Amino acid sequence: MTSWKEQLGDRIPEQLAGEVDLFEGQIELKKQGKLDDKIFAETRLRRGVYGQRYDNGLRDDGTGQKTLAFPCGDLTKGPDTVWDAPGMMRIKIPFGKLTAEQLDVLSELAEENSDSILHVTTRQDIQLHFIHIEEAPDMMRRLASVGITTREACGNSVRNVTACEYAGVCTTQAFDVTPYANAITQFLLGHPDVQDFGRKFKIAFSGCEDNPCGLVTFHDLGAVAHVRDGKRGFRVVVGGGLGAVPVQAKVLAEFCPEEELLPLAQAVSRVFARLGEKQSRARARIKFLVQKVGIDEFKKLVAEEREGLRPDERWTAFLDDLHATDEKPVRDPGAIPGDAPAGFRAWAEHNLKPQAQEGYYSAIVKLPLGDFTATQGRALADLARKYTGDSIRCTVEQNLTFRWLSGADAVAFYDGLIALQMAAAGAGTITDMTSCPGTDTCKLGISASRGLTGELRKRLTLVEDELDPAVRALRMKASGCFNSCGQHHAADIGFTGVSRQVGGRKVPHFNIVLGGQWTENAKSYGLVVGAVPSKNIPKAVDLITEHYLANREGDESFQAFIARVGKREFRKVLAPIQKPPPYEEDPSYYSDWGNPREYTIGDIGIGECAGEIVPFVEFGLQQAEQQLHDAQDALEAGQSEAAALGAFTAMVTAAKALVRHLEVQVKDDADDVVANFKTHLHDTTLFHDPFAKGKFAAYLLKVHAEQSYENANDEIAHRMLDEAQLFLEAAHACYERLTQAAAAAAE
Amino acid sequence: MQATKFQVKLYARAGAIELEKLVPVFHEWIRNKKISDELLIDVADYAHVPQGPGVVLIGHQSDYYLDVADDRPGLLYSRKRGFDGDFQAGIDDAFQRALEACELLEAESSLDLEFATDEVLFRVQDRLNAPNGDATYAEYKPALEQASAAFFGAAPSLERLGTEREPFAVRIHTGASGSVADALAKH
Numbered sequence: 001m002t003s004w005k006e007q008l009g010d011r012i013p014e015q016l017a018g019e020v021d022l023f024e025g026q027i028e029l030k031k032q033g034k035l036d037d038k039i040f041a042e043t044r045l046r047r048g049v050y051g052q053r054y055d056n057g058l059r060d061d062g063t064g065q066k067t068l069a070f071p072c073g074d075l076t077k078g079p080d081t082v083w084d085a086p087g088m089m090r091i092k093i094p095f096g097k098l099t100a101e102q103l104d105v106l107s108e109l110a111e112e113n114s115d116s117i118l119h120v121t122t123r124q125d126i127q128l129h130f131i132h133i134e135e136a137p138d139m140m141r142r143l144a145s146v147g148i149t150t151r152e153a154c155g156n157s158v159r160n161v162t163a164c165e166y167a168g169v170c171t172t173q174a175f176d177v178t179p180y181a182n183a184i185t186q187f188l189l190g191h192p193d194v195q196d197f198g199r200k201f202k203i204a205f206s207g208c209e210d211n212p213c214g215l216v217t218f219h220d221l222g223a224v225a226h227v228r229d230g231k232r233g234f235r236v237v238v239g240g241g242l243g244a245v246p247v248q249a250k251v252l253a254e255f256c257p258e259e260e261l262l263p264l265a266q267a268v269s270r271v272f273a274r275l276g277e278k279q280s281r282a283r284a285r286i287k288f289l290v291q292k293v294g295i296d297e298f299k300k301l302v303a304e305e306r307e308g309l310r311p312d313e314r315w316t317a318f319l320d321d322l323h324a325t326d327e328k329p330v331r332d333p334g335a336i337p338g339d340a341p342a343g344f345r346a347w348a349e350h351n352l353k354p355q356a357q358e359g360y361y362s363a364i365v366k367l368p369l370g371d372f373t374a375t376q377g378r379a380l381a382d383l384a385r386k387y388t389g390d391s392i393r394c395t396v397e398q399n400l401t402f403r404w405l406s407g408a409d410a411v412a413f414y415d416g417l418i419a420l421q422m423a424a425a426g427a428g429t430i431t432d433m434t435s436c437p438g439t440d441t442c443k444l445g446i447s448a449s450r451g452l453t454g455e456l457r458k459r460l461t462l463v464e465d466e467l468d469p470a471v472r473a474l475r476m477k478a479s480g481c482f483n484s485c486g487q488h489h490a491a492d493i494g495f496t497g498v499s500r501q502v503g504g505r506k507v508p509h510f511n512i513v514l515g516g517q518w519t520e521n522a523k524s525y526g527l528v529v530g531a532v533p534s535k536n537i538p539k540a541v542d543l544i545t546e547h548y549l550a551n552r553e554g555d556e557s558f559q560a561f562i563a564r565v566g567k568r569e570f571r572k573v574l575a576p577i578q579k580p581p582p583y584e585e586d587p588s589y590y591s592d593w594g595n596p597r598e599y600t601i602g603d604i605g606i607g608e609c610a611g612e613i614v615p616f617v618e619f620g621l622q623q624a625e626q627q628l629h630d631a632q633d634a635l636e637a638g639q640s641e642a643a644a645l646g647a648f649t650a651m652v653t654a655a656k657a658l659v660r661h662l663e664v665q666v667k668d669d670a671d672d673v674v675a676n677f678k679t680h681l682h683d684t685t686l687f688h689d690p691f692a693k694g695k696f697a698a699y700l701l702k703v704h705a706e707q708s709y710e711n712a713n714d715e716i717a718h719r720m721l722d723e724a725q726l727f728l729e730a731a732h733a734c735y736e737r738l739t740q741a742a743a744a745a746a747e
Numbered sequence: 748m749q750a751t752k753f754q755v756k757l758y759a760r761a762g763a764i765e766l767e768k769l770v771p772v773f774h775e776w777i778r779n780k781k782i783s784d785e786l787l788i789d790v791a792d793y794a795h796v797p798q799g800p801g802v803v804l805i806g807h808q809s810d811y812y813l814d815v816a817d818d819r820p821g822l823l824y825s826r827k828r829g830f831d832g833d834f835q836a837g838i839d840d841a842f843q844r845a846l847e848a849c850e851l852l853e854a855e856s857s858l859d860l861e862f863a864t865d866e867v868l869f870r871v872q873d874r875l876n877a878p879n880g881d882a883t884y885a886e887y888k889p890a891l892e893q894a895s896a897a898f899f900g901a902a903p904s905l906e907r908l909g910t911e912r913e914p915f916a917v918r919i920h921t922g923a924s925g926s927v928a929d930a931l932a933k934h
């Protein structure tokens with residue numbers, strides 16, 4: 001055989017085959033210089049072919065930034081993205097459901113095209129890293145031959161539709177949401193109404209209100225199953241999201257009958273496509289639209305849109321057979337043997353959940369950092385064939401769940417896992433951390449979230465059995481930057497990567513976020529209590545958990561405890577470890593976990609978060625938003641001076657982003673930023689608001705000149721925060737004007 | 748089409764290994780261009796994965812793993828991009844690069860590693876052009892025997908491993924007992 005295309009023939013569904021051929025053609029055109037960089041980038045992103053750290057051809061080796069001399073020369077696969085540079089492939093796994101056959105093929109690709117590791121993401125996808133773009137089309141063909149598409153896994157599109165991994169087998173569900181999640185996936189994939197989004201759109205389903213599995217509250221669109229008067233439907237929420245400023249979704253419909261779900265999603269999509277922000281990517285998620293118009297107005301818009309929709313038989317066709325997605329167990333139900341060995345029982349405590357169907361269980365295979373090998377993947381596929389059938393689900397906690405395990409087979413299944421060294425106990429406990437890719441492979445990573453997670457996991461696993469049950473039950477999640485891909489807001493203890501300047505050097509830190517609620521679909525987010533050097537995070541975890549155990553009242557939960565004592569108290573607890581020792585004393589603080597290179601943020605690239613590339617300026621504007629957010633926290637905590645300084649810093653960050661956007665060289669220093677801002681943005685009137693003129697720029701210039709953040713009292717801090725908020729708004733607006741002007745000039 | 752995604756693994760003499768120590772070593776190889784004709788890019792650390800790829804030095808042309816699959820640590824050389832040269836030269840080159848990487852690792856004082864030469868694992872990560880079956884074995888056997896003899900002397904004995912679901916793999920008992928340096932000197 002000469003090619004996968006020939007070999008697989010009509011095992012590739014016709015439409016997918018055509019799409020992959022087209023993509024392959026575009027790769028050829030790009031190589032011949034006949035396709036624009038931006039267009040090609042968007043094309044590949046929409047097919048799940050993502051960038052990876054260092055793909056601009058630059059990498060700091062610990063002594064300074066060096067050029068990676070790829071043989072492709074000037075050929076690029078997007079703006080500033082070198083053709084030969086390794087990239088990531090995100091493989092969309094709707095609601096995380098995998099068959100044994102699919103797991104086999106994914107394992108083959110991991111070996112042949114990646115580094116033999118398969119990675120489960122926080123949104124139930126599978127990612128492969130270090131892929132060469134020219135190998136992508138054949139990978140897609142092989143995936144397509146087992147019913148997987150990477151289409152719209154990235155880009156400004158409807159991302160993977162997620163759902164609880166227990167859908168269909170759960171003891172608390174109203175009903176199985178799988179057929180609905182499947183229907184919406186099929187309906188929206190490639191739908192004309194979802195092609196013109198300004199930003200990505202994430203949908204999640206949950207079978208019940210109380211349990212966390214669906215995490216619907218931080219999704220763009222979430223649906224929770226309900227039965228009312230014997231009729232099936234959903235409570236539908238909209239406009240949630242994580243990121244720098246996390247937002248809880250708002251209720252769009254208290255009860256949307258099942259037949260109205262798809263049209264409602266379509267109407268929401270049309271409103272988003274029509275009215276959502278398109279210029280400023282930092283404000284383009286639907287949450288900003290909902291905030292801008294208000295939920296009541298948004299509801300009205302959706303209702304009007306719904307009225308005008310042309311009926312589509314796909315809205316309800318799937319309701320004729322809601323069992324089409326049912327899984328068929330391959331073994332008879334049975335009881336767990338009474339004489340099961342102790343090791344099994346310890347594993348079963350957290351890794352085995354009884355199903356609604358008597359005699360069956362769901363088994364969780366706890367993956368370290370969401371990773372498993374191709375060899376393990378094949379062996380797991382065999383275990384599935386033997387014991388559970390095609391019932392595997394990737395979970396949002398980066399594990400794999402095998403449903404429909406007969407109690408009678410549970411010990412044999414566990415023995416199978418032992419042979420693969422995959423029988424780690426404690427799923428969903430403190431040793432089962434979630435982490436985004438962070439600086440390992442993400443272009444936006446600030447700190448090594450995976451390095452940290454690996455370290456904490458190692459340390460805690462050693463003492464796991466001695467931990468107080470209340471501590472053992474805590475959940476921890478880490479994100480390498482404020483984008484929050486590790487979903488750290490929804491954890492008891494969350495970490496976000498930040499960098500701090502100490503004695504003229506950069507030091508990797510993590511902001512600690514406490515008391516986020518994981519239950520009730522991530523009902524509330526945690527509180528930021530402050531940044532701690534990366535290398536002190538294990539100590540911080542000890543201090544936090546010790547403080548909780550020593551001071552809780554009765555069997556008070558961690559969240560209740562945090563809510564009662566407040567973050568101020570934790571700031572005191574953490575204060576002794578917030579300052580790193582000088583470099584000369586201990587240089588280890590100046591490199592990150594699992595990375596011996598001297599720490600730098602110089603490798604941060606332009607993110608391909610979605611669709612079009614995220615320009616650096618937007619990254620800066622988001623960072624400013626976060627600083628402002630932290631300053632607001634500080635004010636709440638009574639720290640007016642810190643709040644005032646934070647407000648000033650946020651303005652400087654935003655100003656710097658804009659100055660850099662004008663391709664002006666600027667130092668990391670407030671005086672230099674303000675001077676350049678004055679020359680290039682204020683004096684040129686570029687920053688001027690059409691109505692308020694120079695008013696907003698004056699806020700920054702005045703605060704800088706008067707240094708009014710020093711010794712600021714509550715009132716001054718308040719005023720500065722308000723001013724900073726307006727300044728940031730003006731910065732976003734200015735950026736929009738600049739891009740529009742650039743676009744107009746290009747035409 | 749001829750496959751070129753060859754992998755060659757040589758096993759460490761010590762049974763256990765502290766994988767964390769490989770991370771700074773591989774970073775230093777990148778910094779000092781220790782493998783002069785390869786573009787070395789980054790280090791991927793999978794020490795947390797049991798029986799996994801261990802620590803990987805990611806390159807453009809090839810990857811170098813301190814791999815712990817089957818709980819048997821070893822240096823795994825893995826060619827990713829095409830090779831200009833004939834079939835035998837491609838196989839010889841993979842052997843050569845694996846041995847050279849072993850020699851570099853043996854010279855790292857922080858590691859205290861030594862590699863055995865009596866056994867070599869050879870794999871092809873290309874199910875399209877080299878499916879794990881008799882035909883592929885027939886095609887590769889003479890070339891592998893020749894490569895083994897060229898580096899390790901003696902008459903090797905070969906054994907095909909795995910099923911068709913797995914990549915084509917051959918275990919070579921080289922019959923040698925010398926050092927990595929001996930093998931490189933011999934070729």
Ligand code: HEM
Nearest residue numbers: 121122123124125242243442443444483484485607608609
């Ligand atoms: C190249 C850089 C990036 C990488 C490698 C990356 C990776 C990831 C991964 C692995 C996930 C889990 C999601 C999934 O499976 O679909 C995720 C989710 C997420 N990403 Fe990213 N991401 C990147 C950039 C960004 C950027 C720039 C933003 C925002 C501006 C962002 C925001 C999020 C958020 C908020 C989530 C998770 C929570 C949710 O579902 O809303 N990511 N990202």
Ligand code: SF4
Nearest residue numbers: 436442445480481485
């Ligand atoms: S949170 Fe930041 S570092 Fe982590 S994957 Fe997302 S963008 Fe990258």
